[in-house]
Amino acid sequence: MRSAEQGRELKLAMQRLWLTGQVMPVGARLLVRHVFCNGEEQALEAVYSFMLPRDAALRRFEVEGEGFEAHSELRRVEEAVKAYEEGIEAGHLATLARAYRDGVVNLTLGNLRKGEQVTVTLEVLAGVELHDDGLRFRFPFALAPGYHPKARAAGGEIELPEQEFGDVILPKYMREADGLHDVGFDLALRIPGAVAEIGSPSHAVRVREENGARRVTLAPAADLPNRDVVIDVKFAEPNTQILGGTKRFAMAVPSTRFGQSASGPRKVAMVIDRSGSMRGQPMTQAVRAVEACLGALSKDDEFALVAFDDRIEMFRDMLVPATSESRDAARSFLQGIGARGGTELARGFSAGARLAAGGDVLVITDGQVMGTEEILAKARALNVRIHCLGIGSASQDRFLALLASATGGVSRFVTPQERVDVTAVDLFASIGRPVAVDVRASGAKFETQPPAAVFAGTPWVAFGSASGPAAVRVEWNSGNFTEAMPTDQPEAAE
Template sequence: MLSCPNKVLTALAVSLLCLIFFTPVNASAFSEGQAQLQFSDARGVDVAPGVLLSTRASMQITGLINQVQVTQVFVNRHPFAVNAQYLFPLPSESAVHAMTMKVGERTIVGKIAEKQQAERQYRAAQRAGKRAALVKQQRANMFSSRVANLGPGERVEITLSYQEMIRFRDAELSVRLPMTFTPRYHPRSYAVEELRATANATNNGAQGWLAPKFVEQLAQQQDFIDSSREPLLQLDIEIDFGLQLEQIRTPHYQAQVSNLDFGRYRVQLRDDAMNRDFVLRAKVSPSQQAQAAFFRQTAQSGDYGLLMLLPPSDQFSAQQRLARELIFVIDSSGSMHGSSMDAAKQALFYALDNLDENDSFNIIDFDSSARLFRPQAVAANAFNRADAERFVYQLQADGGTEMAQALDLALDGKTHPNYVRQVVFLTDGSVGNEQALFDLVQRQLVDNRLFTVGIGSAPNGYFMRRAAHVGRGSYTFISDGNEVKTQMQDLFERLQNPALRDVRLSAARAKELSYWPQPLPDLYFGEPLMVAIKLAPQQQDMYIDANTQHGPLRLTMPMHETGQTYPHSEAIARLWARQQIASLLLYNPAEAVRPQVLDLALKHQLLSPFTAFIAVEEVATSTVAQHKEQVANNVASGQRVQRFAQTDGQSLWHLLLGALLMLSTAAWLRRERRQAHG
C-alpha cells in the first residue's frame, strides 16, 4: 500500500523535471529564431545583411514639372564582394530619363538599352569582375537596381533622374515620393504566366523578377551594422512656383521649410522612417490662382507645349440636380488590417453622414469574396444609414484581395438615363493583376463612374490613378484617420458637381494634334486639365472642346502671344513621350504596342517595361562576387510582414500536466484519509 504514494511522488517529480527541462530547450530555440532574423536570411541560404543602403533625393519644382534626382548609396560591410540588389518604388507617372553610377571618384554615365540586351551586358560584366549597375522597371511603380561586384568596404552610388507633372487640384499642389510597398496579393483568377513569373521570383541573376523582401525595423537593423551610418533618407526640395504658397505641409514627416525669396521655398528632411509615402502639399491662395498656364520649348525632336487649364467653375454647376446612386466598395482584406481599415471605415462613416436624402446607396465589402450590404441600392434615409453604419462597423480585415468580384458587382455594365451612378472604391490596391482589372473596368463601365480612394501609408498609387482614369472618375489618397475629413470633403465636392466630359483638343486648319494622355480624363470640379502637346512648326490657335451639363463648351488657346519658355530642354518632350507610353500600355495589350513603346523609350531615353539603364566599368578592377544580397524594404506603417499562421498547440501538455496533478493530489488525499482513519 505504501508503494502507491511513492509512485505518485515519482510521477510528480518526473512531471516537474519535464517542465523544468523542456522550458529552457524551447527558449533556446526561440532565441535561435531571433538570431536568424538578424544575421542571415530566414532560410539561412543567403549571406547576412551587410549591405547598407541610404537614399538621397533632390527635387526642383519649377512651374508644373518636378525634376528629381534619386541617389541610392550602396555600402558593402561584408569582408567579401557581393552583388547587391534593391527593389524600390517611384511615382507611377515618373519619366526616368537618366542614370549614373559613381564608384569612388569615377562617374559612369548609364545608357538606355533594350531590356534583354542590357541584361546580357550586365551579366557579362558581372562574370568579368567589372562593377556594373542595372536599373529596370519591374512594374509601373516598382523598379529594381542591381550593383555587380561591390567589393568589401566599397561604396557605389546610383543616381536616377526622373521628372513628373506636379499634381494640382483644389488650388493645392501635391508631390508624392513613395518609400515602400504594400505586399501584393495575387488572386485565384490571376493569369498563369504572371503567376509563374512571380512564383519563380527567387531573385536569381539579372533576369529573374525580384520579390520585395520586408523587414519590420530597417533602421535598427542597419544601426546594428553601422551605428554612424547616414540617415536612410535625405530629401532636399526647391520650389520655384512663381506664386506665393500658403501652408507647405509634409504630413507624417518632420521637414524644415524655409522661404528663400518671393515664390521660392526650400524643404529639407533627414529621416530614418522609410515606412510611408512622403507627401508635400501646398496651397496657392485662390486670388492668385491662374486659370491657365502654357509652357513651350524647342527640343531636338521638335516643339512641345505643356498646357494647364482650369475650366471656369460655372461650367460645373448643374441646372437641375440629377438623382444619384452611390456604390461604396470597401476593401477588408488582410493587407488593410490596422490603421488602414480604421481610416477606410471612418471615410465610409463620413460618406454615410453626408449622403443626401434623395440619393440611394449600397455598400460592397470584399476580401476573398464580395458581400453586398443590400441586394439592391436603398434610399439614404436615417434608418438605412444607421443600418449601414452597423454593417461597416463589424467589418474585419482578413482574407485575400479578390478585387475583380467586387468591381464586377459594383460596375453593372448598364446605362442609367435617370440618375448618375458613382462607384467610390476604398482600397490600398495591393493587387498584382492591375491590367486585368483595368480591362474589367473598361468593359463594364458604360455610364458608371469610378472614384478611387487610396488608403494607407503606402498604397498602390499606380492602381488608384489608372483605375480612376479608365473609370472616368478621379482619385484621392487618405493615409490615415487625420486626413479623412479634408480628403472626403474634396471628394464629395467632385461627386456632387457634374464633370466636363469628352474633353478633346484640336487646332485650327490642321490635322489632328498629337497630344497625350489620350483619351483625356473627364474633368471634375477643382481639377485642371494637364496635357502635353507636340506643336506644329507654325502652330495655329488650339481649341479645347468638352461636353458640360449646359451643352458643348469651347475654349480657345491663342498661340501667337501665349507661352513661357520652359528652362529644362527636353523636359516637355519627355512628358509627352511618357504620357504616350502610359496611354498605349493602358489601352492595349503590352505585346501589341511593344515596338511603338520601345521606339519612343529609346528615342526619348526613358525607362519603360521594355528598356533598362545599364552602366559598366571600362576595366575589371573587382573580384567576381560569389554572394548576392537583396536590400530589404521597410514594412509600410501599420502593416506587418506576411506570416505563416500561428499553429502551436499546448493541448497535449495541458492533458499531461492536468492528469499528473489530478492523479498525484488524488493519491495524496487518499493516503491522508487512510492515515486519519488508521
C-alpha cells in the same frame, strides 16, 4: 541582406537614399541618389527594389565612384541583361535598372568590392495629385506587400509567379525599419503664382526660398524608409497654370472655369476594401470615409454598399434610396466589417458596378495588389466611372490614379495621420456630377488625349506640342475658351 552561404546578416550595402528635383503643378522631375558601400570581405551583388511613383517613367541613371563615372544606355531587356552578366563575368562593376510590372524596379549593383562606395543616381519623371486649390506630391520610400492569388509567401518574403512577373526580386518585408538605410529629401517647388501654405502630413519639414523656388527639406538629418514622403501645396487662389518649354507645353485649368456641378439625383455604389492589409487604422479610416459619404447623400440619391476581400458582402443586393432609415442601417452594416482575407479588388468593383446600374463607383482601399494590368483591363470593360480613395503610408496611388483615369474617374490618397472624412466628402461631392462633359481641345498636337469630363475640385490638364506659339481652344457642352501657349521657353534648371 543575408549571406546565401552562411545565412548571417551582411553589413549594409545600401547606406543612403536621397531625393532631389523639381515639383511643378503638372509633374515632377526627380533625381534619386542611392549610396552603396560594401563592408564585407568579398565582393557583393546588391539588389534594391522600389516602386515608381504615380504617372512615372525611369528616364536614365548614372554611376559614380572613386575615379570613374558611367552613364546608362537604354537597351532591350535581353541585351541589357546580357551586357550586365558579361560585365560581372569580366570582374567589372556593373549596374542594371530593370522595370517590371506594377511599377516595380530592381536596381542591381554587381561586383561591389570591399570598402568601395558607389553612388547610383536615377532620373525619374513623375506626376502629382493636382487639385484646383493645390497639389499633393508623393514619393514611395517604402514598398508595401501586394496581394496576388498565385503568390507564395514565407518568412516575410513573397515570390510572384515567374510566367507573369519574370525574375523580379521583392524585398523581405519587415515590421520595423530600424537598421535599414537612411532617407532624406530636398525638393524645389516651382509653382507659378502665390502659395498660401506648404506642409507635410508624413514628415517634419523645413521650407526656404532659394533661386526663385521654395525648397522643402527633411527637418531631421535623416529618417527611416518606413513610409512615403508626402508634400502638400495650397495655392492662394485657383488659376489657370501654363508651363512652356521648347516646342512643348502643359496647361492646368481649374474646374471652376468650366462652371459649377449640376444638381440632381445620383446613383453611387461604395466599395470598401476589408482585406487583411487594411487591418487596424486603415480599416478604421475606411469606415469613417464611408460614414462621411453616407452623411453627404441627399434624399433623392440612391446608394449601394459592398465590402470585399476574397469574398463579397453586400448591404443590399440593389440600390436603395438615401433615406435616414437606410443610411442608419448602412452604418450598422459597417460596424460589422472587419479586416480579413485577400484583396480581390476586381471582384469588388465589378460587384459595385452591377449594383450602380449606370451610376458611379467609389472604391476605398489601400490598393495593395499585384498584377494591376489585368485589373485595369477588367475595369475598362465595365464601362463605368470608378473613383478611388486610397488609404495608407506606403504608396499605391500610382495604381489607383491609373484605375480612376482609365475609367474617367478621379482619385485621392490620404495618409494614416490625416482626417479621411474631409477628403472623402470633397471627393464624394464630385461623383456623378461632372462640371463639364464632351470636352474637346484643338490648336496643337496633344501627347495624350485630354480628359473628356471635368469634376469639381480637379483641374483639366493637357500636354501638347507646337512648332511655334499656339492658341489652344477648349470646347465643351456649354462653353469654350482659348489660351495662348508659349513654346519657346527654356527648361527650368535644378
